[in-house]
Each structure stands twice: as structure tokens, then as C-alpha cells.
Amino acid sequence: MRVAIVATIVCFVSSLVLAGPDDDNLTINGELEMITETVAPTHLEGFDVIYSGWRFRTDETQSLQIDDFDNPAMIFVDKAIDLFNTVDGTEGKACVSCHEGPEQFVGLSASMPKVIDGKLTVMEDLINSHRAEVMGAEAWKWSGEDMQSMIALIGLQSRGMPVNVAIDGEAAPFWEQGKEMYYTRYGQLELSCANCHEQNYGNMIRADHLSQGHTNGFPTYRLKQAKLISRHNRFRGCIRDTRAETFAEGSDEFRALELYVASRSNGLSVETPAVRQ
Amino acid sequence: MKYLAIVCISAYFALTIMAGSTEIAPEDVVYEDGAVDVSLSGTAGDISAGAEIMNKGAGNCIACHQVTALQHIPFHGEIGPSLDGAANRWTVAELRGLVANAKIWFPETMMPAFYKVDGFIRLGDAYTGKAHDGEVQPLLTAQQIEDVVAFLATLKEE
Numbered sequence: 496m497r498v499a500i501v502a503t504i505v506c507f508v509s510s511l512v513l514a515g516p517d518d519d520n521l522t523i524n525g526e527l528e529m530i531t532e533t534v535a536p537t538h539l540e541g542f543d544v545i546y547s548g549w550r551f552r553t554d555e556t557q558s559l560q561i562d563d564f565d566n567p568a569m570i571f572v573d574k575a576i577d578l579f580n581t582v583d584g585t586e587g588k589a590c591v592s593c594h595e596g597p598e599q600f601v602g603l604s605a606s607m608p609k610v611i612d613g614k615l616t617v618m619e620d621l622i623n624s625h626r627a628e629v630m631g632a633e634a635w636k637w638s639g640e641d642m643q644s645m646i647a648l649i650g651l652q653s654r655g656m657p658v659n660v661a662i663d664g665e666a667a668p669f670w671e672q673g674k675e676m677y678y679t680r681y682g683q684l685e686l687s688c689a690n691c692h693e694q695n696y697g698n699m700i701r702a703d704h705l706s707q708g709h710t711n712g713f714p715t716y717r718l719k720q721a722k723l724i725s726r727h728n729r730f731r732g733c734i735r736d737t738r739a740e741t742f743a744e745g746s747d748e749f750r751a752l753e754l755y756v757a758s759r760s761n762g763l764s765v766e767t768p769a770v771r772q
Numbered sequence: 773m774k775y776l777a778i779v780c781i782s783a784y785f786a787l788t789i790m791a792g793s794t795e796i797a798p799e800d801v802v803y804e805d806g807a808v809d810v811s812l813s814g815t816a817g818d819i820s821a822g823a824e825i826m827n828k829g830a831g832n833c834i835a836c837h838q839v840t841a842l843q844h845i846p847f848h849g850e851i852g853p854s855l856d857g858a859a860n861r862w863t864v865a866e867l868r869g870l871v872a873n874a875k876i877w878f879p880e881t882m883m884p885a886f887y888k889v890d891g892f893i894r895l896g897d898a899y900t901g902k903a904h905d906g907e908v909q910p911l912l913t914a915q916q917i918e919d920v921v922a923f924l925a926t927l928k929e930e
Contacts, residue, residue, distance in 0.1 A: 514850070682893070683896065684911075685884060685892065699851075701847050734894075736899065740901065740902060
């Protein structure tokens with residue numbers, strides 16, 4: 496009987512601990528303080544406070560993001576530095592032929608995606624169009640290692656800066672499209688992004704602790720897959736899990752969704768490259 | 773001997789025809805205030821098969837619900853209410869309706885409809901991410917619904 500009571504208390508306490516984000520602060524390399532919690536942007540009706548996905552992870556996973564020596568994504572950042580300096584394509588050029596160095600891209604990732612020449616443009620588009628038009632090099636695969644490593648390197652230059660994507664003007668119709676998708680209940684399980692990440696963040700769904708589904712840490716190093724995961728790959732996985740036909744990586748639908756989801760993170764620090772379970 | 777065989781065969785056919793005629797297709801289920809009075813399969817549910825479905829496959833009810841009777845299975849979700857005492861709160865007909873299509877009681881609920889074949893947006897081919905092709909099967913069969921309902925009916929509290 497006593498055992499049963501103790502067990503009940505333990506269960507109760509542990510479920511309290513699991514519910515919601517934890518109270519930890521994220522400071523990287525002992526100096527870079529990250530905003531993992533802030534007032535929700537006014538265009539967000541679902542909640543008042545937004546939290547980084549980092550706040551929902553176990554201490555063990557969290558610790559891998561506290562020091563760059565422990566962050567397994569940094570291997571890919573190093574690879575991208577090599578790629579940055581490597582000549583590729585018919586024009587005999589490397590990124591470094593036009594850009595002094597990755598530092599030139601401070602702040603860029605914090606404001607992406609954005610509309611350029613009427614087209615909603617994500618980082619993969621920028622990289623592949625430079626490769627094709629300037630270097631005469633082959634396009635990189637959307638979720639391939641080269642592409643996501645380069646995005647991690649560019650994203651790292653904005654680490655700590657608040658996400659700040661524009662949703663008005665030319666971006667407005669794309670943003671509306673993404674929002675519509677966010678609230679659509681796809682698949683045979685009829686689940687929307689909002690069902691899991693707005694109404695149930697902090698709750699367990701089977702063995703998974705649901706976060707608010709922010710993209711400020713992407714590409715993230717996912718321990719389960721032992722590689723960098725692109726935003727579109729994550730969206731694809733989440734939609735597939737509703738027993739739905741997903742959209743393709745690099746589709747216009749996912750560009751629009753990417754803009755909308757990024758706008759939900761406005762105010763949180765860019766954490767690229769983050770580590771998730 | 774021959775006579776016995778014929779009797780057996782005809783009894784078998786009679787039974788399958790009966791079973792066939794008593795199974796109610798997803799489109800034909802009649803909900804009264806969200807409840808379904810008649811068995812969907814015509815065959816009584818199996819409690820232990822029901823307990824399996826709570827944990828596995830397209831059922832996976834404990835992804836969202838805590839159930840003390842299934843404590844030996846790890847990772848119960850927190851999306852829906854605990855199902856402890858569900859049989860005190862709901863009749864068998866109501867439980868059947870809730871499992872078949874909870875959206876009739878709770879229009880906005882996150883709980884999937886387990887015995888429904890239409891009205892989906894971008895229906896996929898199970899968890900492949902590809903488009904679905906051909907006849908749509910409900911998440912659970914008529915008999916699986918009955919099995920789950922039989923299990924739920926055991927969830928009583930003093």
C-alpha cells in the first residue's frame with residue numbers, strides 16, 4: 496500500500512516536471528546568451544509566450560548545444576568552410592571568389608525566407624542559384640549534406656540574433672498560404688501542425704515531448720538520424736506522420752509554410768545549428 | 773460422414789453470410805447523439821485483443837491517453853484525458869461511437885476517427901508519405917473496434 500502511494504506521488508511529480516518547457520537558460524560557450532523564451536509576436540493568436548524547442552529537450556540533449564566542442568553539428572560546419580573555399584563548376588569559382596568569408600552573412604539567416612524579385616526565396620534557393628548562375632556548378636540536393644552544412648555555416652553567423660522575418664507587403668500572400676496550411680488537418684489522422692505544436696506543446700505524445708515546433712535551430716543535428724535535418728525534411732516527416740500525402744522538399748507549399756513557421760519564431764534567437772533528439 | 777461434411781460446410785456458409793450481413797460498413801454506421809447501439813462486426817469483442825490495439829498499430833490509443841490498467845507498457849501520452857473509469861462515464865454504445873468517430877461528440881477533437889473512410893485532406897498511403905490509391909480502409913476494422921470497446925468497458929473505478 497505504502498509502495499503504491501509512493502509510486503503515485505513519484506508519477507505525479509515526474510509528470511509535473513515533464514509538462515511544459517523547463518526553466519533552463521541557454522548560454523553558448525559560456526558567453527553567448529540565447530533568447531529561448533519571449534513574448535509571442537502580435538500576429539500569433541495561439542499563445543502569449545514562445546519557447547525554443549531546446550527548452551523541451553532532456554538535460555542530456557540540451558548539454559550538447561551549450562559548448563561548440565560538444566555540438567555534433569560543428570563537424571558539418573567545418574566541412575562547409577572547406578566547401579566555401581573549394582572551386583566547383585565550369586566558371587572555376589568558389590564561394591570565396593565573390594564573398595570574403597562566411598562572416599559576410601551576419602543577420603541574413605535571421606531574416607529568411609524573404610521575397611526576392613516576386614519569388615518567396617529560402618536559403619537553399621539562394622545557394623543553388625549562385626551555384627548555377629555564378630559558378631556554373633550543379634545544384635545541391637535540398638536535404639543533402641553539402642547543402643545543409645552550408646546553410647548551417649551561414650546560419651551560425653546569425654546565432655544569437657532574434658529571428659525577424661517580414662510578413663507584410665509582398666510576403667503577405669505567401670504568409671497567408673503558410674498559415675492556412677498550419678491549421679489544415681491533413682491525412683487519415685486529421686491532424687494539423689497547430690493540434691500538436693499550439694494546443695499540445697509541453698504534453699507527451701507517446702514517447703515524444705511536444706515543443707512549439709519552431710525552426711530557429713535549423714538545420715538541426717538530429718541524434719536519432721545522426722545528421723543535419725533540413726526544415727522541409729522536418730515538415731515532411733510531421734505531415735507523413737498524420738498518414739497524409741506530404742508535399743515535396745523545395746515545393747512552393749513548403750516555402751510558404753517555412754515563412755509562416757519562421758514568423759512564429761520572431762523574437763527567439765537563431766540557434767543554428769541546434770541539437771535535437 | 774458425407775452428410776456431416778455437407779452440414780458443416782453449409783453451417784460455415786450460413787455463418788459467414790450472417791457475419792457478412794451483420795458487419796456494418798463505415799458509411800452505414802448510425803450515430804444517435806454520437807453513440808452506436810449495435811455491434812459493428814456482429815461478433816463480441818475480445819478484451820485482450822483490444823488491449824493490444826490500445827498499444828499498437830493503427831490504434832495506438834496510449835499515444836494520447838494514460839491507462840493505469842496498461843501500466844506495464846511504457847510511454848502513455850497526455851493529449852487526451854486518462855481513460856481510467858471510462859466505463860463509469862460512458863455506456864458501451866457511447867464508447868463504440870467515441871472510438872468509431874469521436875468528432876460527433878467532440879467536433880474539434882484531436883482524436884482521430886477510427887471507423888471512417890471519407891472526408892480526408894491529402895489522404896496518404898499509411899505512413900509512406902505517398903498519395904493513397906484505391907479503396908480506403910478505416911484505421912481499425914469493425915472487429916478491432918469491438919475489441920477496443922470490450923477493453924474500454926473493463927475500465928471501471930470504484
